[in-house]
Amino acid sequence: MTSVDTTRVLDHDKLVTFVERKWNDEILHALTDYIAIPAKSPAFDPDWAKRGYLERVVTDAAQWAERQPVKGLKLEIVRLPGRTPVIFFETPATRSGSTDTILLYGHLDKQPEFDGWRADLGPWTPKFENGKLYGRGGADDGYAIYASLAALGALDEQGVERPRCVGLIETCEESGSYDLLPYVDALRDRLGQVSLVVCLDSGAGNYDQMWLTTSLRGLVSGDLQVEVLEEGVHSGVFGGIAPSSFRVMRQLFERLEDAKNGNLLPGVFHCEIPDSRVREADAAAAILGDTVWKGLPWACGADGKPVLPTTTDPREALLNSTWRPSLSVTGASGLPALADAGNVLRPRTAFKLSLRLPPVVDAAQAVQQLKELLELDPPYNAKVTFKPDAGAATGWSAPDLAPWLASSLDAASRRHFGADCAYMGLGGTIPLMNVLQAGFPAAQFMVCGVLGPKSNAHGPNEFLHVPYAKKLTAAVADVIASAR
Structure with a gap:
């Protein structure tokens, strides 16, 4: 996979306008409804199938997705016996001759409530305040399917050519993704030849630039x-x-x-x-300084x-x-x-x-x-x-960044954040990344996310930094458009 110059084909003002409108008119409302549903991961809710919360958030997200202006979008809720459901979607390439596939990943299951929430907040009580949407799961990682399809819709609205894209949205990530491998096997032929993985379930060192995750702990x-x-x-x-x-x-x-x-x-x-x-740690430390530890x-x-x-x-x-x-x-x-x-x-x-x-x-x-x-x-x-516990997960270290992707990431970060892309490892775990690297050894990885300072995923007062999420959505569209 190589890159194209998006400045010649993509109107970035229209891109930003599309993303802003999509977030303001649709995504914020959808995520507010999503946060209110206690769709805990199966490790924290053994009766998940009986309660139906995971099924509900999957159905809600799928219904929203099917209304999006993405060319040729096909979506299916895939259910294997005894397993948590996944959403699989695919949309054909709009770029002539493109044989590569971009895989977009996210999850809809959530961590449990935990205590210590501010008196006016709660895990299942969404609240929008000062640009932040509070509540469990909005940032980790319910927004991912919405941001991914918004990015594709923004490109298709302008007729910007892009590769084939597929999406895999699971509901077992917070339990170690032990249900996901059977789905990857079942869907392997439909996944195609994955050349780029876009994962929006990671973190950010600050809200001033895009951050690429280069490693994950096991x-x-x-x-x-x-x-x-x-x-x-x-x-x-x-x-x-x-x-x-x-x-x-x-x-x-x-x-x-x-x-x-x-x-x-x-x-x-x-x-x-x-x-x-x-x-990379030296460079990230130079950017972040004492905020690495003082922000706790x-x-x-x-x-x-x-x-x-x-x-x-x-x-x-x-x-x-x-x-x-x-x-x-x-x-x-x-x-x-x-x-x-x-x-x-x-x-x-x-x-x-x-x-x-x-x-x-x-x-x-x-x-x-x-x-x-x-x-x-x-x-x-x-x-x-x-x-x-089931689902012990080996960590992941990203392959060397291809020159085209490094250039595209920097360009997208400068365009939407005003600063170059920064790089660092993340202490959390996303089990699928190691699996995908083994299955698609030539693939590149764009692992990033909205879990910046004080967003507090897994703990009390979790929030989604909405302005950052909007910019990241536009940046994802930019990178996808640049992939040949």
């Missing part, structure tokens, strides 16, 4: 349980005789992590960081000043969150609420672990290594079990 998660008793007993009578399940848990953590700095100890969870990625919602610390980060070096902070492993405890059981905590030595403690892996560490091997590390030779012969 993810292994699961439930770690320590059991020492069949039932709770009096902590005064038996404390000092029976070991604390929490103390055993602490000892297991010492196998994994240096408690002083959070560094993961086993070498198997690390990899060498390529020089090119270090240079730090609590007030012991001395009245904010809690400190693990490092105040922007470059190291970026590498820590993109090319080094990190461990988080995201949930717990076996611990009563404080109001219900009697003087009882609890029989068990369980934690939900989330282990982020460097982009090139194999997730399947990491699962086995993590399980062996935690379960081998347990303290006090305690019953220790680690149950991995």
Whole structure:
């Protein structure tokens, strides 16, 4: 795939006008309705099929899509037995002789509610305020199908030639995309020869320019349980005789992590960081400076000043969150609420672990290594079990950027944002990217998104930065138009 000069064929003023109108008249309304639907990913709603929320958001998006002015658009909601549904759409090339295919990807499933929302906000209570649309899933990643088809519609309205385009919108991404691979296999012949992947499920270092994601971390998660008793007993009578399940848990953590700095100890969870990625981190750090860490919602610390980060070096902070492993405890059981905590030595403690892996560490091997590390030779012969979640995902490192795409990205970013495109890794996980790179080794990747400062995907007060989303939609149209 090569590029064409869009300045000769694309009226950019008309492009911006089309995108503005489409967002203001249609997309904002559609996303407001979407946010109000608690379409949680199957990992967080085992009864998803019975509740019908995923089916509803898929149907709503499909009905909107079918009304769009995209030439030759064919759309299907594909349903495999026992799997979450996907939307597949395709539109033929309007450029004579074009044999390449552009794949546009997004998802409609959501993270759970979480707590801490502002009093006037909520996960399923959409609110538009100061250019931001608040609510769960608007930015991660419900807007993607709407922005993708708006970009194609903007080109087709002007008669701008483009390659064939297909879309794959899933509803299992937040659960690790374990339902998606069967769909990719089932749709492989219809996908065609993918030369460019456009994924709008990623982040942005700021809202001043377009950001291309060059790597994604992998993810292994699961439930770690320590059991020492069949039932709770009096902590005064038996404390000092029976070991604390929490103390055993602490000892297991010492196998994994240096408690002083959070560094993961086993070498198997690390990899060498390529020089090119270090240079990208240097460049991104020069742009972002201390905002890399100062933008977090730090609590007030012991001395009245904010809690400190693990490092105040922007470059190291970026590498820590993109090319080094990190461990988080995201949930717990076996611990009563404080109001219900009697003087009882609890029989068990369980934690939900989330282990982020460097982009090139194999997730399947990491699962086995993590399980062996935690379960081998347990303290006090305690019953220790680690149950991995389905959908362990290997990360992704982008192939070298083709000159045509680098040029197109810079041109689109300058045109719509007033600055060159910037590059950095993202600490999150998008399982499909590694799958697509393996299946289409010659493909280029445009992985970007709207998850900029304080947008807070997965947490409280998530918002979609609408002005940025509009500019990104126009930039996507620009890049697609430039692809020969």
